[in-house]
Amino acid sequence: MNEKKTVKTKPFKKKLLVIDDEKNMRHMLSAMLARSGYMVDTAPDGQAGLQKVNNSIQKLKPYAFILCDLKMPNMSGMEFLDSVRDKIKETTVIMMSAYGTIDTAIKAMQQGAYDYISKPFNIDEVLLALKKAEERENLKHENFKLKERLRKIEDSYSFGSMIAGSAKMESVFRLAKKASEYDSTVLIQGESGTGKELIAKALHFNGIRTKKAFVPVNCGGIPDNLLESEFFGYKKGAFTGADRDKKGFFEEAGMGSIFLDEIGELSLNLQVKLLRTLQENEIRPLGDSQTRKIDVRVIAATSKKLEYEVKKGAFREDLFYRLNVLPINIPPLRDRIEDIPILSNHFLEKFNKKFNKNISEISPGALSILSIC
Template identity: 65%
Template sequence: MDILNKDLLIIDDEENMRHMLTALLTKSGYRIDEAADGSEGLEKVRQKQYDFILCDLKMPNMDGMAFLREAGTYLDATTVIVMSAYGSIDTAIDAMKQGAYDYISKPFKSDEVCLALKKAEEREKLKRENFQLRERLKSIEAHCNFANMIGKSSAMQAIFRLSEKVAQYDTTVLVTGESGTGKELIARGIHFKSDRSQEPFIAVNCGGIPETLLESEFFGYRKGAFTGADRNKKGLFEEADGGTLFLDEIGELPRALQVKFLRVLQENEVRPIGASKTRKVNVRILAATSKNLEAEVQEGRFRQDLFYRLNVMPLRLPPLRERPEDIPLLCRHFIRRFNENLKENIEGISPEAMSILIRHKWPGNVRELENMIERAVILTDGAILSAEHFSLETGHLPEEDLFESLFEGYSLKAAQKILEKNLITKALSATGGNRTKATQLLEISHPSLLTKIKAYDISL
């Protein structure tokens, strides 16, 4: 944890407690100030901006709750952790309503304080990253169609329009698509275009958490709920309260836990492990999966009722091979980014190399293209990326095998018909069925295209 130049204020009426915490946290690298009660603490926060405050709740003159109320806007950029030997869960909740971030019960071990501060530092880092992301999204808006996603194809433009609209509501969205198509990017875009943009966006991969820890990670737990539960822990639903929780790879969620997720979506409430009561949460759910959830429902691996709850607004992200017209645009975007990050000055891609990229099948989608461009930028010594910088399979057969696979026999007329049908179908697919654009790719007239579509019985 990077704690250099972090200012921390300790507010406690017990001199021994202040001395102990000062000695402990000074060794950890914090710059410490002390206050004997809330009034003295209030004077200090009016004069200086602190990164963290450890504040006791029970103090003479002005207690911790009064300090939180009076300090108000002075604590906007400060993380406050309250301490008390007399508190309860209700006390902790009240303190957090007044702006405190966490609660520590006295007596506590020294590592509990360090752990709480580490967690607070990680939270501050996340807030900074979210802020930087929002600023970055604004700065590249001229180059992007929706949030941080790029695409001029008709398929992506339709996705962008729908995402822009759905961002204004709290509707649950299910984003589907192959790995690397940008499901998390579209979810982040929806969040940052919404009224919740100033609140947390928490992304979690449902397949990346051990099954035994899933319930405690999502719902949290109370101290003493099980062996090792030595403190209260918020779950991800509570962490995202007021904001958005992005459930990536929701199809990996064990069936036993699916019913609990269904209750959160239906009732907007969670019950931490070991708690006797449920707690209301205000969380927008965005989910994503690379699986066919309808097939998973039919196979009995995914609950039908949960699928319907998630699939209120479906968004399917097309694979890159279905929108090759976006590849040049994406290449320019990635070259600009890597020029900046790697201090290079790449001007573009040669026509031969671009032809290879457009013909490639891209099983890894946009993520694969991004990695490919980065590698090429590193490998080149010139200003233009050429074919030799891209080592990939185009997904096409060798020329002899290609002709053998298209037709049998030796008739040139038959070969011409098969080849024409193949190219027209490919052009229509690449342009999303736009006949005018297809004629431009095929270099034929519009009436000629219509005649051939009818003659070859090509379905759009």
């Protein structure tokens, strides 16, 4: 039987550049740093160092660290630092000098250097400075990865002003984000309090009509005898009290979005007129003999199960299918209790700011009570 051989990979050597006009210093640092595992290049002055940096960038193999003397002919360390500052944002620079002062060190770090070593120094000082710099780079890299993870989590588990942590809501947000990219009619279904209007607003403000109007209409909150005039508007003299022309909700939306909340409450008579509006993209105000074209995105929502309402004869089947182009169903909180801690902390932060409080957390006991469904 053939045994698989494990191949040991050599640890990756970090590239380092030493810039110093003293040949003995370059040789000493080069030998010492090579023994410590670095790949070392050297340069006798800032000008030569600048050339090495440019070559490394062109080859897409930038230096991880640069040790640079302060006082050199042709181009000083500060001039070098000023020349490469915008090119080496991922490179750590440590300055060295036998002539330095505190002011010089501060100036070097203001120009982008990470640390400053005074000559003469022993080998351990250089290695310690490099170790500290590596730890800082590792921490920066970990922070970057953490931010990327948080960004991905936010992208997956938030939409508009809604947040969640459950797989069910991740699926809802993913679908809603996709829906916001198009102009299709959307029907949002879910129990009262599940966030249907928040989803509707996010669809509008993340979509192509974001700069246009968003007009919310509570279909269950307007008396039935006023709904038609409120939806489609009216001409002056259309009925007693109509002393001026008035735009309806569809015209007010302009080229934006109209949100028809609790659409299951509409009477059958108004359902017929709404169906025609959706089919023809036009309205006719009360008292007007002419129709008017509209360009409005329709987002509807209901806490009723419209399929059952259709079977009962309380909702028109043709209107249901006209609205249900892109359905989004929001599950109730009792079906996603893992969202309760996230929502609780969100509201804790919100009300801490609102009432100038500093409550750090919700007790496990309180969370336990909140999670009982």
